[in-house]
Amino acid sequence: MQLNKSIFLLILLAGTFVSAQISFKAVPDKTSARIGERIQLSFIITTSQDLDFEQVTFPSFAGFQMIGRNVGQNFSYTNGRMTKQYMETVILVPQKKGKITISGGYVMVDGKKYQSNSVTFNISEAAPKTKVQDSQLVFMEVILDKNKVYPNENINAEIKLYAKSFDALRRRSDLEVPGMSDFQVREVSKNKDRDFEQEMINNQVYISESIAEYQLTPKSTGELVIPAFALRVAIPIDMFDERVVQVRTNHRSIHVVDFPANAPSIFKGAVGDFRLLTHLDKNDVNTKESVNYEIELIGEGNFSSIILPKIDVPKDLEVYPSKTRNSFQTTSSGEKGKIVDRYVMVPQYGGSFKIPEIEFCYFNPKTEKYITITSDAQELNVKGETKQETQTKTEIAKADSIKQDSAKSMKSILPEIPSEITNIFKKPKNDLSVDKQESSSNSSWWYAGLGLPLIAGLVWFFVFRKPKEDNEDELDMAEFNASALKSKLKSDLKDLKLAQQSHDKDSFLRKANEILNDIVVKKAGEHKLYDVIEAKNILSNQVSNDYASRWEKFYNDIQSMSYGMATNGLDLEGKYVVIEDLVKESLK
Secondary structure (H helix, E strand, O other): OHHHHHHHHHHHHHHHHHHHOOEEEEEEOOOEEEOOOOEEEEEEEEEOOOOOEOOOEOOOOOOEEEEEEEEEEEEEEEOOEEEEEEEEEEEEEEOOOEEEEEOOOEEEEOOEEEEOOOEEEEEEOOOOOOOOOOOOOEEEEEEEOOOEEOOOOOEEEEEEEEEOOHHHHOOEOOOEOOOOOOEEEEEOOOOOOOOEEEEEEOOEEEEEEEEEEEEEEEOOOEEEEEOOOEEEEEEEOOOOOEEEEEEEOOOEEEEEOOOOOOOOOOEEEEEEEEEEEEEEOOOEEEOOOOEEEEEEEEEEEOHHHOOOOOOOOOOOEEEOOOEEEEEEEEEOOEEEEEEEEEEEEEEOOOEEEEEOOOEEEEEEOOOOEEEEEEOOOEEEEEEOOOHHHHHHHHHHHHHHHHHHHHHHHHHHHOOOOOHHHHHHHOOOOOOOOHHHHHHHHHHHHHHHHHHHHHHHHHHHHHHHHHHHHHHHHHHHHHHHHHHHHHHHHHHHHHHHHHHHHOOOHHHHHHHHHHHHHHHHHHHHOOOOOOOHHHHHHHHHHHOOHHHHHHHHHHHHHHHHHHOOOOOOHHHHHHHHHHHHHHHHHHOO
16 A cells, blocks of 8 residues: 555656646846847747647737747757757847836647746837948948838848958848838848958948848838848957947938829729739630639739739639739849739630730839739630520420429319219210100200209319419428428438548539538528529528538538549548538528
């Protein structure tokens, strides 16, 4: 008994030891800084085990502007034991002076919540502006390619460091980038090798180095200020000593003027110089065969914020939501390349379809004019029955079905007339005898007198009673259809499960489409094929907007699978679970 208790205590202590091996700390690179000076704050998770943990949830950074974020991992082994560190580092720029405390962040590790320590910073006033003198040993400047721009027009800002001697540029810190809330900032990729040049400034020779380059896009109009960039340089004093000095750029102003008046209604803020192209990957297809349609915008401008116009196609072309592909780079002169929107279209009927031209409007800052460009219209030829032919066949089939149903209904409700009554109207056989003719004539009058009231009664029964019976039959049929449809949905689910288990993609997709339409029929109370818009409106009104959106998403998934996308058993299993939930919810 004593031994069991000892083992239990050892296990408990071991679990405590493992838990103690997880730590979560917030570590700053400094706690004192000036307004506009960059600070790095790292959130570090340390563990001796290979555990699963989620992304760090940051605290509020009130009083700071976050301008960057880095993620890294580190592994080390000591005496055969592993230590794993996961770090998320944020780059903060203080915006006001005073003592500012950032509370702890938290992270979930193996389902348990860990919180880091808080950090307090002492923020002082920004460093005073100093005028760069020509005789200075080292200084730094922001070189702009333009000082006057329009909204969304890109500005190239190059940060250059100058020194009287090459030795003054050998050792420097990383560039401290200020927060720029008035601009969208994108760094231009540069060669990692340091490149030095010799330049003449005010008749004095300087060695220069390009430190960094940025594309700045103004977010508003008026006078916008680019704050100071900063770094530290180690300047040699003699062979054995050096002096570290901080070098800062001057603040630079940008004048952003508003767009000219009378902009076209289709202008959405695109600035630059562009070309617009559209094309189909094939012009001749069959019904239900997919075709790709692309809109391509090529050129130079503010690609990061451009949204291409939507297409307007004939209703008989089923169109799926577009997928956007970006293929542009940030260069010294702006964003160059292209963006492409791709649509998948599936024609439902045969015929010739015209996809209208697309219009796009942009502002060219060089010519200071609005320019509207138009793509070519595209022609799609579809082999198969036209919509009118399909509708005609459907109407004929429907009419034949109604005719057959009516004949069956009349046959079922009209009773067989007894032979005694039909004999009344049978013509008597001819006889050469006059007596027999008289007798036959008298007999015919007698039968007619007896049969006419009986026939009148039958006419009254079937003519005046029929509407009521028809109405009763319709009510019975409506009740039967609702009940039958419910049973059918349950039965179809079983068939769908069999198709999924046997990996029969075609049967699965056919049955899935049938079930999706029957769900709408059940809610609408009318048997017919519904298109996506009708179905979504019915389900939104009868069930909920969320249910209608889930139905529409699943419908689009099924259609995509129907038109050539590869599918395996796992895909079908997942799709079955989704449609099973939709059916169960519709039966409530």
